[in-house]
Structures are given as structure tokens and as C-alpha cells.
Amino acid sequence: MWKDAVLSAAGLALLECLYILLAKKLHIGTARPEKRFVPVGGGIIIVLASLLALFFDFVQVLYPLIFTGVALGIVSFIDDLRGLSPLLRLCLQLLASGFVLSPLLADGHYDIYFIALLGCTGYINSSNFMDGINGMLTSYSLVTLGTLYAIVRYRLLGAPGDYVEFTEAFEGLWVFLIAALLVFSFFNFRTKALVYAGDTGSITTGYFAALSICFVGMAYSTPSVVVITGVFLTDTFCTFLYRLFNGEAVMQPHKKHLYQQLVSRGASPLAVSAAYAGIQAAINAGWLCTPATFRNIYAIVVAIALVTSYRILHR
DSSP: HHHHHHHHHHHHHHHEEEEEHHEEEEEEEETTTTOOOOBBOOHHHHHHHHHHHHGSSSGGGHHHHHHHHHHHHHHHHHHHHHHHOOOHHHHHHHHHHHTTHHHHTTOOHHHHHHHHHHHHHHHHHHHHHHTTSHHHHHHHHHHHHHHHHHHHTTTTTSSSSTTTTHHHHHHHHHHHHHHHHHHHOOOHHSSSSSOOOOOHHHHHHHHHHHHHHHHHHTTTOOOGGGGGGGGHHHHHHHHHHHHTTOOOOTOOOOOOHHHHHHHHOOOOOHHHHHHHHHHHHHHHHHHHHOOOOGHHHHHHHHHHHHHHHHHHHHO
């Protein structure tokens, strides 16, 4: 499977190069402060990678997830081109996530369903901001998806209980998404990015990551799995509360995230991205090494530490 993913990565790299040329010709992008035009929408290769995963039979149980993810990717690409209503995008994200999470309703887990639905939608929207900092989307998402892959592939949490077929299928999807993110990082994880993922890539990546975390958490009956993306969730949630209590329009674009502030204070975007990914990787390793009976406590301690750090560093 990895061999196929590597071969597909070569093709995706070529498609990314062609897209950059086309986007520049059609002026699909944004002017940076240094008056340099940078294309957006390069995350289209992440959408294509998810479709390539369907060539493996055992991944086909994820048809609903992948096709809704592709649909969101197409809508997001239109948003990159002309801009869409935030309310429309939110409704579509709720509809897509709600549909994929419907097995929870069939099993009578209505409370978990609505918690997962809200959590997924929140993470999908928050991931959209990652693309504003060079390398953030790729480095952080690679840590998240890499951790999930290791959990399932090497049975780091033991054998899954419910939703076994989903976890096995996710393994194949993650391989192709990781390959696509590695390709995209070549163009984006640099001082002067050659292309940005746009809503196309950030929304799609956030969608697949959020639903993956949900199903892994349900399969292993371990809600503390959300800690594997705790750094960004803390930043997003605390920033949301900060803006809400200050009377700001929380649905409008902003630059109040901690990592955005760090960059505005002079920190290197690549250093900030690497720090977020590195800290999250360390947290994930600690969580996996913690005995199962103490993982919830570990997650709570990490959450307190992250919130405290946010309060100290955020202005």
C-alpha cells in the first residue's frame, strides 16, 4: 500500500506543479505583503489523494466519508475562487459530518452523536486557519494522521472493539493523505510558500482528521484520544472564547490565534509551525506511553497545561 502511495505521490507532485502554473495564469490566489502573488487551492491534491485510496477494496467502506469529503473539497474550491457565505459552508459541514456519524444514531448513542458532530464541525473550521501560516497545515496534520495510523497499524491501544471495519479502512485512507501532505509540504513548508492549500485543502484535511479521531475514539472506547490534537484545539477554543467575551464577530476572519500573534511579533512562521507540531508529537507520545487507566487523567493535565500556556503567551 505504501508503494502505491509513493507512486501516487509522484503523480500528485506533477499535478501540483501544473496547478500552480494554471493558478498563476488564471490569477487564483492572493498577493502577499511583499507584493508576491501566491496561488491558493493547491490542497486539491489532498482531495485527489482521498479518491485514490478507494482503489483498495477494504477502503470502500468509507465511501460516505470520502465522497462527502470530496464534495466539501469542491465547495471549498468554489469558495477559494469567488467566496461563499460562511453560514452555507457551516451548514454543509454539519450535514456531511452528521451523515457520516449516523452509525452512532443507529446504535442509540444520541449524546455521543451530537458531541461528535459539534466537535468535528469546530475542528473543520479551525483547521481552515492553519493554512495562513507556512507549513502549519502540513506539519500539524502529519503529526495527527501519523499518530492515528500508528495506533491502528501497530495496535498501540490494543485491538479495537466496535467499528473495526472503519478503523481498518481508515488505515488505507491515512496512507494516501499522508503522502499528499508530504508532497504539499514541499511547496508550502518554506520561507516563501509556492502555494497555499486554501479552503480546498484545509477544510478537507480537517474533515478527514476530525472524523478519523471520532471513529478511533469510538472503536477503542477512549475519548481522551482528542488529546492528540490538543495543542490546536486549545488555541482554537480559547481564542473563540476570547473573541466572544470581547464582543467580536466570531464568524468573521481574524488573526487572534496564538500562533498568528507569535508570527506578528516576529517569530518565524516555520519555527511556529514546527513548534506546534513538535509539542503535539511529544504530547501524543506521552499519551500512548501512559497506561490505559491513566490516559484520561493525562489528557486533563495536558489540557490544563495548554490552557495555562495560552493565557501566559496570548495578548
